[in-house]
Amino acid sequence: MVAPLIDIxxxxxxxxxxxxxxxxxxxxxxGDFLAILGPNGSGKSTLLKIMLGLMKPSKGNIELFGVDAxxxxxxxxxxxxxxxxxxxxxxxxxxxxxxxAGGLAKKTGLFRRLxxxxxxxxxxxxxxxxxxxxxxxxxxELSGGQQQRIFIARALVSKPKILILDEPTVGVDxxxxxxxxxxxxxxxxxxxxxxxxxxxxxxxVTDRITHVACLNQTIHFHGFKEQLHTMSDAQREAxxxxxxxxIHHIGGxxx
Amino acid sequence: xIEAILSYEFLQNxxxxxxxxxxxAPLLGVFIxxxxxxxxxxxxxxxxxxxxxxxxxxSQSVASLALLNPLFLGIAASVAGSVxxxxxxxxxxxxxxxxxxxxxxxxxxxxxxFISLAQGFSNDLFGYLFGSVSAVSREDLYIVxxxxxxxxxxxxxxxxxxxxxxxxxxxxxASGLPAKWIHFIFMIVTALxxxxxxxxxxxxxxxxxxxxxxxxxxxxxxxFKQTIVLSIIFGEISVITGLITxxxxxxxxxGTIVVTSIFLLLLVIAYKKIMVSLKKxxxx
Numbered sequence: 426m427v428a429p430l431i432d433i434x435x436x437x438x439x440x441x442x443x444x445x446x447x448x449x450x451x452x453x454x455x456g457d458f459l460a461i462l463g464p465n466g467s468g469k470s471t472l473l474k475i476m477l478g479l480m481k482p483s484k485g486n487i488e489l490f491g492v493d494a495x496x497x498x499x500x501x502x503x504x505x506x507x508x509x510x511x512x513x514x515x516x517x518x519x520x521x522x523x524x525x526a527g528g529l530a531k532k533t534g535l536f537r538r539l540x541x542x543x544x545x546x547x548x549x550x551x552x553x554x555x556x557x558x559x560x561x562x563x564x565x566e567l568s569g570g571q572q573q574r575i576f577i578a579r580a581l582v583s584k585p586k587i588l589i590l591d592e593p594t595v596g597v598d599x600x601x602x603x604x605x606x607x608x609x610x611x612x613x614x615x616x617x618x619x620x621x622x623x624x625x626x627x628x629x630v631t632d633r634i635t636h637v638a639c640l641n642q643t644i645h646f647h648g649f650k651e652q653l654h655t656m657s658d659a660q661r662e663a664x665x666x667x668x669x670x671x672i673h674h675i676g677g678x679x680x
Numbered sequence: 681x682i683e684a685i686l687s688y689e690f691l692q693n694x695x696x697x698x699x700x701x702x703x704x705a706p707l708l709g710v711f712i713x714x715x716x717x718x719x720x721x722x723x724x725x726x727x728x729x730x731x732x733x734x735x736x737x738x739s740q741s742v743a744s745l746a747l748l749n750p751l752f753l754g755i756a757a758s759v760a761g762s763v764x765x766x767x768x769x770x771x772x773x774x775x776x777x778x779x780x781x782x783x784x785x786x787x788x789x790x791x792x793x794f795i796s797l798a799q800g801f802s803n804d805l806f807g808y809l810f811g812s813v814s815a816v817s818r819e820d821l822y823i824v825x826x827x828x829x830x831x832x833x834x835x836x837x838x839x840x841x842x843x844x845x846x847x848x849x850x851x852x853x854a855s856g857l858p859a860k861w862i863h864f865i866f867m868i869v870t871a872l873x874x875x876x877x878x879x880x881x882x883x884x885x886x887x888x889x890x891x892x893x894x895x896x897x898x899x900x901x902x903x904f905k906q907t908i909v910l911s912i913i914f915g916e917i918s919v920i921t922g923l924i925t926x927x928x929x930x931x932x933x934x935g936t937i938v939v940t941s942i943f944l945l946l947l948v949i950a951y952k953k954i955m956v957s958l959k960k961x962x963x964x
Contacts, residue, residue, distance in 0.1 A: 477854040478854070478856070479850070479853055479854055498856075500855055500856025501855070501856075503854075503855075505851060505854040505855060507848065507850050507851055507854070514714065514716070514847070514848075516898075517714055517846075517847055517904075518714070518897075518898050518901050518902065518903065518904055518906075518907045519843075519847060519903060519904040520902055520903040520904070522903075523843070523903055523904050523905070524847060526840075527840065527843055527844040527847060527851075528855075529840075530840040530841055530843075530844045530852075530855070530857060531855045531856050531857055533840065535837075535838075535841070535858075536837050538839075538840075539840060561902075562902075563902040563903070576851075579851075
């Protein structure tokens with residue numbers, strides 16, 4: 426049996442006084458397109474950061490590709506696209522090519538220069554996000570949506586098996602959000618890249634995903650999106666509070 | 681000028697050290713600027729002052745240390761300062777910038793105490809504060825050359841990691857790069873460059889040689905590598921012009937170097953403005 430790409434086992438996390446995650450268990454299998462949904466402060470980004478090893482859980486453990494996360498060495502198998510507005514210095518003097526090539530740093534290894542094939546790999550990654558014509562442009566000249574595509578190309582250049590995205594459409598204008606999710610869906614479908622994303626764009630993302638995880642400190646639902654209607658109203662209320670109507674249409678007719 | 685350089689050893693030392701610093705200060709400066717650490721360079725230079733003043737005091741009061749090169753204690757203080765800044769930044773996670781005024785004032789505080797304890801090195805001190813053409817010894821030059829080798833090796837071997845870390849440190853950590861260690865070594869190398877540059881540019885102006893050429897280059901470059909190359913070119917123009925002016929007019933080279941670099945910055949800003957308005961005119 427193939428091990429799940431991510432196996433979260435009974436994880437809890439606490440920020441000083443506040444409990445952020447409580448006994449979370451969840452598996453991400455190859456080929457999933459999983460959206461983690463939940464209100465603000467529900468622990469979505471914390472869960473992603475724990476998956477990525479950026480934070481350590483207070484309890485429980487994680488296996489990545491069947492290996493305990495602490496001993497997992499093949500980080501290049503996991504691509505990460507962060508919330509653009511948080512971590513990116515928008516005036517940074519770098520070309521698209523330089524930024525995307527940065528995605529090869531870990532794979533290449535310490536003390537080594539980038540391989541000769543790096544140019545081809547960068548071009549290929551840019552092509553898969555439709556940005557091949559921008560290779561020599563400065564990243565600071567691009568729009569929010571274009572920059573986010575560049576960051577996906579940077580994550581894709583090391584040929585990851587799974588892509589983890591934290592609110593990837595923050596800063597992307599509304600018209601381009603649809604096209605952005607179409608591109609993610611095609612990466613999942615055509616290149617068999619497993620996708621995990623945290624988002625607020627519930628309406629837009631629903632048509633493209635295969636799985637949903639409903640999180641609010643604890644997992645209220647995790648499974649195929651079509652099964653979401655099996656959640657009772659009380660469960661939905663417990664998960665999303667009063668703004669529950671917003672997500673009622675996910676998973677079909679139950680409303 | 682060339683004849684003077686060939687005839688006087690002190691001028692050879694100053695120019696050779698200046699040319700080396702003109703490369704390494706802006707080279708490391710590019711990473712410092714894009715990582716928004718410019719003020720840390722300032723804090724470290726003030727800590728270096730404490731080390732230098734301490735060393736000058738010790739060499740006066742302890743006979744066996746009379747010949748101690750003050751650069752060594754300056755380097756030690758600067759490296760210790762960089763480690764302390766990191767400790768303070770992790771202690772005040774939500775107020776990381778607090779580390780800078782704390783370390784900066786500690787540097788000046790200790791510096792002031794040592795300066796008042798040891799009287800009679802005002803000439804030396806002036807050189808350390810604003811740079812000197814005549815004070816660079818052969819030993820200083822060797823120290824600067826040694827620091828340059830460390831800096832160049834560090835940038836060569838860790839270039840791609842430093843680039844990723846500078847562009848997006850969260851991504852660097854998530855992708856499994858040893859970000860913490862690279863940052864730590866980076867801070868130590870920064871401390872070395874500051875201590876090494878100080879002989880020529882002076883403690884009070886050393887951070888400007890790491891930042892102004894970079895600020896100038898960033899006005900006209902698109903790529904990171906271009907920014908590095910242009911920063912070094914602007915750095916070298918500033919150092920050479922500054923040293924020649926300082927020699928002929930008997931001025932502190934720190935001042936002439938920094939004023940030259942400011943002049944270059946203004947020139948580039950004006951050039952950029954003219955180009956933009958010409959472009960607009962062509963479109964209209």
